[in-house]
Amino acid sequence: xxxxxxxWIEEIRALTQPxxxxxxxxxxxxxxALIQKQMKNGSxxxxxxxxxxxxxxxxxxxxxxxxxxxxxxxxxxxxxxxxNWKPPQEMKEKLQSLFQGCMKxxxxxxxxxxxxxxxxxxxxVAVEITDSPYVVINMRLMxxxxxxxxxxxxxxxxxxxxHSVGKPLHPGQKDDQWPxxxxxxxxxxxxxxxxxxxxxxxxxxNALLNKKSFxxxxxxxxxxxxxxxxxxxxxxxxxxxxxxxxxxxASFPSACGKTxxxxxESILPGWKIECVGDDIxxxxxxxxxxxxxxxxxxxxxxxxxxxxxxxNPSAMRTIEKNTIFTNVALTDDGDVWWxxxxxxxxxxxxxxxxxxxxxxxxxxxxxxNSRFTVSVSQCPxxxxxxxxxxxxxxxxxxxxxxxxSLVPLVRQALSWQHGVFLGASMTSETTAAAKGEVxxxxxxxxxxLPFCGYHMGDYFAHWLKQEVPGRTMPQIFYVNWFLKDADGxxxxxxxxxxxxxxxxxxxxxxxxxxxxxxxxxxxxHAESLGADPRLFAxxxxxxxxxxxxxxxxxxxxxxxxxxxxxxxxxxxxxVL
Ligand code: O2Y
Ligand code: MN
Numbered sequence: 001x002x003x004x005x006x007x008w009i010e011e012i013r014a015l016t017q018p019x020x021x022x023x024x025x026x027x028x029x030x031x032x033a034l035i036q037k038q039m040k041n042g043s044x045x046x047x048x049x050x051x052x053x054x055x056x057x058x059x060x061x062x063x064x065x066x067x068x069x070x071x072x073x074x075x076x077x078x079x080x081x082x083x084n085w086k087p088p089q090e091m092k093e094k095l096q097s098l099f100q101g102c103m104k105x106x107x108x109x110x111x112x113x114x115x116x117x118x119x120x121x122x123x124x125v126a127v128e129i130t131d132s133p134y135v136v137i138n139m140r141l142m143x144x145x146x147x148x149x150x151x152x153x154x155x156x157x158x159x160x161x162x163h164s165v166g167k168p169l170h171p172g173q174k175d176d177q178w179p180x181x182x183x184x185x186x187x188x189x190x191x192x193x194x195x196x197x198x199x200x201x202x203x204x205x206n207a208l209l210n211k212k213s214f215x216x217x218x219x220x221x222x223x224x225x226x227x228x229x230x231x232x233x234x235x236x237x238x239x240x241x242x243x244x245x246x247x248x249x250a251s252f253p254s255a256c257g258k259t260x261x262x263x264x265e266s267i268l269p270g271w272k273i274e275c276v277g278d279d280i281x282x283x284x285x286x287x288x289x290x291x292x293x294x295x296x297x298x299x300x301x302x303x304x305x306x307x308x309x310x311x312n313p314s315a316m317r318t319i320e321k322n323t324i325f326t327n328v329a330l331t332d333d334g335d336v337w338w339x340x341x342x343x344x345x346x347x348x349x350x351x352x353x354x355x356x357x358x359x360x361x362x363x364x365x366x367x368x369n370s371r372f373t374v375s376v377s378q379c380p381x382x383x384x385x386x387x388x389x390x391x392x393x394x395x396x397x398x399x400x401x402x403x404x405s406l407v408p409l410v411r412q413a414l415s416w417q418h419g420v421f422l423g424a425s426m427t428s429e430t431t432a433a434a435k436g437e438v439x440x441x442x443x444x445x446x447x448x449l450p451f452c453g454y455h456m457g458d459y460f461a462h463w464l465k466q467e468v469p470g471r472t473m474p475q476i477f478y479v480n481w482f483l484k485d486a487d488g489x490x491x492x493x494x495x496x497x498x499x500x501x502x503x504x505x506x507x508x509x510x511x512x513x514x515x516x517x518x519x520x521x522x523x524x525h526a527e528s529l530g531a532d533p534r535l536f537a538x539x540x541x542x543x544x545x546x547x548x549x550x551x552x553x554x555x556x557x558x559x560x561x562x563x564x565x566x567x568x569x570x571x572x573x574x575v576l
Contacts, residue, residue, distance in 0.1 A: 002150065004156075005112075005150075008127070012099075016101065017103060017104050018104070018106055019103075019104070019106060019107060022107055023112075024111045024136055024146055025146045026140060026144075026146020026148070027146065034133045038053075039053070041177075042177050043055060043133075044324075046334070047330075047336060048333060048335050049320060049323065049335065050320075051321050052321060052322060052323045053325070056177065056326075056354055057202065057326060057327055059353060060182040061201050062203060064204060064205040064206055064450065065185055065206060065434070066450050067435075068185045068187060069084060069187045069206075070085065070091060070189065071189050071454070072085065072087070072189065072191075073088070073190075073191050073192060073454065074088060080452075080454065080457060080458070081455075081557065081558075088190055091188055092190075095186070098199050098200075099162070099199065102131075102167075103131040103164055103168065106168070106169060109129070109136045111128045111129070111130065111139055112145065112149040112150045113125070113139060113144060115210060115219075115296035117144075117387045117388065118148050120389040120390070120391065122228075122292075123294065123296070124296075125152055125153040125158050126209075126210065126214050128162075129161070129163065130162075130163040130164070132163065132164075132165050135163060135207050135208060138373045141298075141299040141322075141324065141374060141375045143210045143297065143298050143299070144298050159214050160194065161196045161209035161210070162195075163199075164199055164200075165181065165201070165207075166181030166185070166199045180200060180201055181200035184200045186199050187206050189213060189218060191454060194218055196209050196218065198213065208301070211280070215230065215280045216231075216280060216452075217452070219282065219296070219453075220454065224454060228284045229281075229282070231249065231251060232251055232280060232446070232447040232448050233258075233280065233293075233447075234252075234281070235276035235281050235392065236261070236262055236276060236383075236502075237274040237383045237385070237392065238502055239273075239274070241270025246509060247394050248397070248398055248505065249281045249293055249396075249397050249398070250397070250400065251397070251398070251423070252401065252447055253449075254431055254434060254447070255369070255431035255432060256447075257494070259278040259303065259312065260315070260495060261498060262275045262278035263314035263315050263318070264495070264498060264502075265314055266496070267496040267497065268500065273502070275383055276382075276386045277376075277386070278300055278302065279300075280295065281293045282391075285471060289470050289471045289472050290393040291472075292394070294391040297376070298375065300315075300373070300374050301372075301373050303371060304341075304370045306338075306339070307372075308341050308342060310495070311340070314380055317379075318374055318379045318380065319372045319378075320378075323372050324374075325372050326372075327352040327366060328352060328365075328366040328372075329357060337366065338365065338366035339365065349365050351363065351366070352367045352370060396505050396506075396509055397477070398476075398478070398479055399423050399426055399479070400426075400480055400481070401426050401444065403427065403441075404429065404483065404488075405483065405539075405542070406543065406546060408537070408538070409480060409501065409535035410524065412475060412476070412521050413475070413476035416467040417564050419475075420565065420568075421569065421572075422478045423445060423463065424445045424460050425445070426446060427441055427442065427444065429441055429482075434450065445459075446459070456560075457560025457561050457562070458560055460562050460565055464565075475505070477505050478521065481494040481498060483535055500531070504524050504529060508522070514528060519538060519540075519543070520572075544576045547573040548573065551573065
C-alpha cells in the first residue's frame with residue numbers, strides 16, 4: 001500500500017481510537033455487507049424499489065452548514081472576504097482535541113477514491129477516512145472507489161479527507177439511527193496541505209468530502225496553482241437535428257435546477273441533450289487551444305422535492321432502482337414520496353421525521369433538501385463520453401441565478417471579460433441546500449460563494465487570465481428561468497422549454513442565430529424563442545440600482561478586484 005497512506009492511517013487510528021479499521025476495496029460484497037449492517041441497526045430501511053434504501057437524518061443535520069465551514073489558509077488574505085478563516089495552527093489544535101477518541105466503539109473506514117475517469121490525466125486520487133458506513137455507501141455510488149483508485153495512486157501523495165460523525169460509543173451503548181454532533185460541527189479545509197477535516201455532521205456536502213470539499217474547495221486551489229478550472233457546473237452535450245454536437249457547461253447556485261437541466265429531455269424535434277455531469281466540472285486547456293471538461297463525479301446527489309416525471313423524466317428513470325434516498329417520505333407500501341413528485345399526495349405517509357403524515361398535515365412530508373444518491377450509469381441520457389479520459393470540448397459556458405425580477409431569460413456576453421463580469425456579479429435567491437433563510441437575495445459569484453477555496457478576487461483574476469492568444473474561448477451566456485409577473489406567476493415554463501434557450505446558445509455558437517446588442521449583452525428577439533416579451537424587458541431604473549449594488553459588493557474584494565471587472569461595472573452603470 002501507498003506508504004503515505006499507511007502512515008496516515010496509523011496516525012488517525014492513534015488519534016481517533018476506532019474499534020476496527022477497514023480498507024474499502026469497493027466490491028459488491030463489501031457494499032452489500034455495509035447495507036446489511038445499516039439495515040440491522042435501523043439506519044437504512046429497505047424500499048420496494050430494487051436495491052434501494054431510505055435513510056432519515058437527525059433533524060438538526062439536514063444540509064450544508066456554511067457558517068461552520070472554514071478555509072484555514074496560512075494567510076487570512078488568501079481565504080478572502082467570502083470565506084470563514086481561522087489560523088491553521090489554532091484550528092488544528094481544536095480539531096486534534098475534537099477528534100481525540102471520537103471513533104471509539106466504531107469502525108474506521110479508509111476509502112480511496114478517484115475523482116474523474118480512472119484513465120484520465122485530469123483525474124485526481126484522494127482518500128476519505130470516515131466512521132460513517134452511510135458515507136461509504138454513498139461514496140461508492142458517487143465516485144470511483146476502492147482498489148482501482150489505490151492502483152492509480154501508486155505511491156504518490158494524495159488529498160487527505162478525514163471525517164467523523166463525532167459521536168463515540170461507550171461499551172454497550174446503543175447507537176443513534178443517525179449519529180451526529182451538530183453543536184460541534186466543523187468542516188475545515190487546509191488548502192496548502194490539500195487536507196479536509198470534517199467533524200460532527202453525517203449529511204451530504206458536510207460528510208461526502210469528495211464533493212464540495214475536495215472537488216471544489218481544494219480543487220479550485222489546485223486549479224489556481226496548476227492553471228485549470230474547478231467549477232460548480234453541470235456539463236451537457238447538445239446535438240442538433242443535423243447531428244452536430246456541442247458541449248456546454250453551466251453554473252447555477254445550489255438547488256437552482258442544475259440536475260434538471262443536465263438531464264433535460266428535448267421538447268424540440270431532432271434536438272437531443274446528453275448528460276456528462278450535473279454539479280461539478282474540472283476544465284483544462286487542450287493542446288488544440290480548446291477547453292476540455294471532465295465530470296469528476298460518478299453519481300448524482302440530487303434534490304428530490306420537485307423531481308417528477310413532468311419536470312425530470314430522466315432522473316425519475318435513473319432512480320427506479322439501486323438508489324439511496326435521504327430524508328424523503330415513506331409510503332405505506334414501502335416506496336418513497338416527496339412534494340412535487342405528483343399532483344396528488346398519498347392519503348397516508350410516514351414523513352422524514354418518522355411521524356405519521358396525511359395531506360392535512362401542516363409540515364412537509366419530505367425535507368426540502370431531501371436527496372437521492374445514484375450512479376451515473378443508470379441515467380438513460382448519460383453522454384457516451386462521460387467517462388472519456390480526454391473530457392469533452394466546451395463551446396459555451398452558461399451562468400444563471402434564481403431571480404424573480406429584472407434579469408432577462410437569456411443573453412450572451414459581449415466578450416470573455418464581460419462574461420467574467422457576468423459570472424462575478426451573479427446573484428440568486430437562497431434555497432434549502434444550505435442551512436439558513438430561504439428566498440433571500442445574495443451575491444453568489446460563479447455559484448462558487450460557498451465553494452471557492454481561496455480569495456474570490458484572485459479567483460476572478462484566474463478566470464480573466466484564461467483568455468490568451470491561441471485559445472478558442474467558449475462563449476458565455478447568462479440565463480434566468482425564474483422571472484415572475486406581478487401576480488407571482490412564472491413567466492417562463494422552464495424544464496423542457498429550456499431547450500429553446502439552449503438551441504439559441506447553440507446557434508449563436510454556430511454564428512447562425514440572430515441577436516440584438518443591448519446594454520446587458522446580446523439578446524434574442526422574444527418571438528424567435530416563442531417567449532413572452534416581458535422575459536427580455538430591460539428595466540433601466542432597476543438595472544441602475546443593480547449596477548450600483550454590484551459596485552458596492554465588488555468593494556469587499558479591495559485591491560484584489562481586477563481592474564477589468566471594475567471597468568465592466570462602470571460600463572454597465574454608464575450605459576443605463
Ligand atoms: O449537503 C447537502 O445537503 C447537499 S449540497 C449539494 C448536493 C449536490 C449538489 N450540489 C449541492 C450544493 O449545495 O451545491
Ligand atoms: Mn451543487
